[in-house]
Amino acid sequence: MVTIYDGKPGLSRRELLKRGSIGALLVISGSAVISPEQAWGLETSALKPETMATLIQVARDIYPHDQVPDKYYAIAVKGHDETAAKDPAHKELIEKGIADLDSKAGKGGYRGLGWEEQRVALLTEIEKTPFFQAVRGGLVVSLYNQKEVWPIFGYEGESYSKGGYIARGFNDIEWL
Amino acid sequence: MAAQFDLKNDGVVVIIGSGAGGGTLGNELAQKGIDVVILEAGARHEYEDFINDEWESFAQLAWKDKRTTSGDWRVAKDFPNLPAWIVKSVGGSTTHWAGASLRFQEHEFKTLSTYGKQAGANLLDWPISLAEMEPYYAKAEAKMGVTGTNDWPRLPGNNNFKVLKAGADKLGYKECHTGNMAINSVERDDRNSCQQTGFCFQGCKWGAKWSTLYTEIPKGEATGHLEVRPNAMVIKINHDAKGKVTGVVYADKDGKLQEQKARIVAVAGNSIESPRLLLNSQSSKFPHGLANSSGQVGKNYMRHTTGSVYAVFDKPVHMYRGTTMAGIIRDEARHDPSRGFVGGYEFETLSLGLPFMAAFLNPGGWGRSFTTALDHYDNMAGLWIVGEDMPREENRITLHADEKDEHGMPIADVHFDDHPNDTAMRNHAYKQASALYDAVGATRTFPTPPYPSTHNLGTNRMSEKAEHGVVNKHGQTHDIKNLFVSDGSQFTTGAAENPTLTIVSLAIRQADYIAAQMSARSI
Numbered sequence: 001m002v003t004i005y006d007g008k009p010g011l012s013r014r015e016l017l018k019r020g021s022i023g024a025l026l027v028i029s030g031s032a033v034i035s036p037e038q039a040w041g042l043e044t045s046a047l048k049p050e051t052m053a054t055l056i057q058v059a060r061d062i063y064p065h066d067q068v069p070d071k072y073y074a075i076a077v078k079g080h081d082e083t084a085a086k087d088p089a090h091k092e093l094i095e096k097g098i099a100d101l102d103s104k105a106g107k108g109g110y111r112g113l114g115w116e117e118q119r120v121a122l123l124t125e126i127e128k129t130p131f132f133q134a135v136r137g138g139l140v141v142s143l144y145n146q147k148e149v150w151p152i153f154g155y156e157g158e159s160y161s162k163g164g165y166i167a168r169g170f171n172d173i174e175w176l
Numbered sequence: 177m178a179a180q181f182d183l184k185n186d187g188v189v190v191i192i193g194s195g196a197g198g199g200t201l202g203n204e205l206a207q208k209g210i211d212v213v214i215l216e217a218g219a220r221h222e223y224e225d226f227i228n229d230e231w232e233s234f235a236q237l238a239w240k241d242k243r244t245t246s247g248d249w250r251v252a253k254d255f256p257n258l259p260a261w262i263v264k265s266v267g268g269s270t271t272h273w274a275g276a277s278l279r280f281q282e283h284e285f286k287t288l289s290t291y292g293k294q295a296g297a298n299l300l301d302w303p304i305s306l307a308e309m310e311p312y313y314a315k316a317e318a319k320m321g322v323t324g325t326n327d328w329p330r331l332p333g334n335n336n337f338k339v340l341k342a343g344a345d346k347l348g349y350k351e352c353h354t355g356n357m358a359i360n361s362v363e364r365d366d367r368n369s370c371q372q373t374g375f376c377f378q379g380c381k382w383g384a385k386w387s388t389l390y391t392e393i394p395k396g397e398a399t400g401h402l403e404v405r406p407n408a409m410v411i412k413i414n415h416d417a418k419g420k421v422t423g424v425v426y427a428d429k430d431g432k433l434q435e436q437k438a439r440i441v442a443v444a445g446n447s448i449e450s451p452r453l454l455l456n457s458q459s460s461k462f463p464h465g466l467a468n469s470s471g472q473v474g475k476n477y478m479r480h481t482t483g484s485v486y487a488v489f490d491k492p493v494h495m496y497r498g499t500t501m502a503g504i505i506r507d508e509a510r511h512d513p514s515r516g517f518v519g520g521y522e523f524e525t526l527s528l529g530l531p532f533m534a535a536f537l538n539p540g541g542w543g544r545s546f547t548t549a550l551d552h553y554d555n556m557a558g559l560w561i562v563g564e565d566m567p568r569e570e571n572r573i574t575l576h577a578d579e580k581d582e583h584g585m586p587i588a589d590v591h592f593d594d595h596p597n598d599t600a601m602r603n604h605a606y607k608q609a610s611a612l613y614d615a616v617g618a619t620r621t622f623p624t625p626p627y628p629s630t631h632n633l634g635t636n637r638m639s640e641k642a643e644h645g646v647v648n649k650h651g652q653t654h655d656i657k658n659l660f661v662s663d664g665s666q667f668t669t670g671a672a673e674n675p676t677l678t679i680v681s682l683a684i685r686q687a688d689y690i691a692a693q694m695s696a697r698s699i
């Protein structure tokens with residue numbers, strides 16, 4: 001089971017150093033990926049937590065939205081851990097895919113590449129692979145179908161319970 | 177009270193499908209006292225059960241059974257198993273539809289004579305004219321409550337419409353308004369008026385938009401002459417030694433095969449399933465499928481020349497608020513070959529929610545070019561292009577050689593290649609629409625490829641002569657007197673207009689014909 005822990009107390013800088021920081025924001029602890037800044041953690045069951053951390057970065061590089069916190073990318077890819085737990089072939093697809101990206105990236109691995117362009121160049125190389133297709137294809141729904149991200153994009157979602165928009169700005173445009 | 181008919185009752189008219197064509201025909205016949213059984217593959221969800229959520233609603237209503245695709249259309253690459261976005265549910269695609277209800281133009285019933293022979297296209301004149309259709313269009317508009325007809329006011333324009341209108345004015349387009357919509361602009365027919373909810377594609381939870389689900393069907397049921405049997409997937413039409421159809425075989429809700437006897441069978445499963453069923457009903461007498469002596473069953477598949485253009489502005493639009501498609505520009509709908517193509521197209525406002533926008537804006541796309549478009553979702557406006565596409569014999573529905581569905585029925589393959597005329601028209605429309613949004617200050621525009629087909633047409637087409645098509649001017653098959661086609665697959669050509677008003681008008685007309693033939697005892 002993948003669990004997203006919300007509202008974890010932020011780790012102290014000292015603790016963070018003790019656990020070993022991976023990349024800018026995410027910390028691996030035991031079987032979990034933790035974001036000390038944002039106070040959430042994600043526990044993996046089938047995939048290595050390092051793999052999950054890289055997968056989160058890959059997800060952001062595929063659909064980069066600077067205003068969307070990592071947490072939602074983590075939620076968007078956690079399904080791969082669940083599938084991997086049930087399906088060894090899927091586990092191998094993801095682990096190998098990430099390992100391949102790491103080796104292409106050289107020392108420091110994928111997450112060690114500082115610029116998005118560098119990482120995107122690697123993703124472009126593997127764009128046609130089943131690994132990339134599986135990750136990208138899943139994300140279209142798993143990222144954008146999270147109701148919690150909609151407000152970030154200014155999409156208001158369900159409107160029936162509020163009586164539609166007839167009295168809530170269906171024709172409120174002013175700048176034309 | 178809804179009727180219930182015995183499986184052995186061979187006096188009933190059996191209609192396959194409860195959407196625009198089937199649901200309307202069922203009610204019209206029931207109103208005349210004719211006993212009707214509608215067999216519908218999908219479940220029955222009433223409008224309170226609809227869901228204001230794109231993917232959840234899709235899961236509830238859409239036809240998701242596997243189909244395959246081939247051809248050069250982009251849908252085959254991006255959505256290889258979802259050629260069409262249509263519905264499997266009581267009410268058919270009239271649950272999902274947006275309500276745009278336009279009459280065809282006179283010349284669109286005579287495309288071969290008007291456009292002349294087009295290489296690579298299988299154009300043909302309809303065996304009916306606009307003049308013959310007009311009384312039925314009027315009946316359909318009255319039934320459906322189409323705005324801008326019968327003194328019903330047009331809907332108020334939402335934000336997306338206001339952007340469209342401002343652009344239309346800048347470009348000098350003359351005919352731009354909030355459309356002819358089968359959506360109540362005032363309370364009528366015991367139904368609400370539109371509350372500008374913006375989820376027209378997900379089923380109207382207010383019942384303001386016309387759907388056979390809560391208009392034709394309950395009205396027909398109230399006569400005591402109509403039974404709608406949901407979860408009944410028809411897999412074969414049976415016939416006797418003389419070649420008359422005698423009933424249909426369907427899988428019931430438990431997957432058990434049943435045979436419903438019939439005096440008349442009318443096929444209205446939409447343009448992929450209707451030919452699939454006729455082809456699958458082949459027998460030693462009809463080795464190429466029912467009503468297929470012309471070889472045209474499944475051919476001439478049309479889907480309209482479509483595409484969308486979305487544009488981002490430096491200020492908010494909130495296009496998703498309010499009626500999804502209440503906005504139209506009709507100036508490009510004319511036939512004017514000087515533009516480099518025959519036939520014409522309409523511009524209609526369109527909005528998708530964020531989840532569908534992500535899936536359809538540029539399928540397969542990723543990276544910043546893609547995501548920065550979505551970053552400004554609230555500053556987006558959008559329109560849909562719907563234009564006449566060329567019928568081609570090669571564009572067709574066939575039975576898959578080896579893949580079968582859960583009932584053992586071969587699944588459908590949908591082959592489609594754009595005709596050069598389609599491509600020229602789409603490119604023209606992309607250019608005009610981008611110019612329109614640029615004129616109101618768009619900072620970026622997105623020519624968006626066609627979605628899986630919402631308009632599916634032409635695969636059992638009407639023709640004067642039996643060798644050119646499948647049905648006559650009443651939708652009666654040329655080959656079998658008591659077998660009818662009652663959906664958009666009858667269309668000889670597609671016209672520039674959204675098809676449903678014409679499907680409904682043809683169904684009303686067909687009901688008159690069937691009733692007359694029944695009382696004359698000729699069927």
Ligand SMILES: Cc1cc2nc3c(=O)[nH]c(=O)nc-3n(C[C@H](O)[C@H](O)[C@H](O)COP(=O)(O)OP(=O)(O)OC[C@H]3O[C@@H](n4cnc5c(N)ncnc54)[C@H](O)[C@@H]3O)c2cc1C
Nearest residue numbers: 193195197217268269274275276410445449663674675676
């Ligand atoms: C999102 C969307 C928006 C649209 N907007 C518009 C619009 O604004 N204007 C417009 O004119 N049109 C619009 N359309 C198109 C419109 O919905 C269709 O043209 C119309 O509903 C087609 O009518 P039909 O009777 O041919 O088929 P449908 O309405 O699709 O009904 C067919 C029914 O038959 C059932 N069926 C199929 N095969 C079998 C079988 N073997 N046994 C039993 N039942 C079967 C299906 O489950 C379905 O319920 C839209 C469609 C969609 C999806």
Ligand code: SF4
Nearest residue numbers: 370371373374376380
């Ligand atoms: S906008 Fe109007 S027609 Fe569309 S779903 Fe809402 S109430 Fe119904």
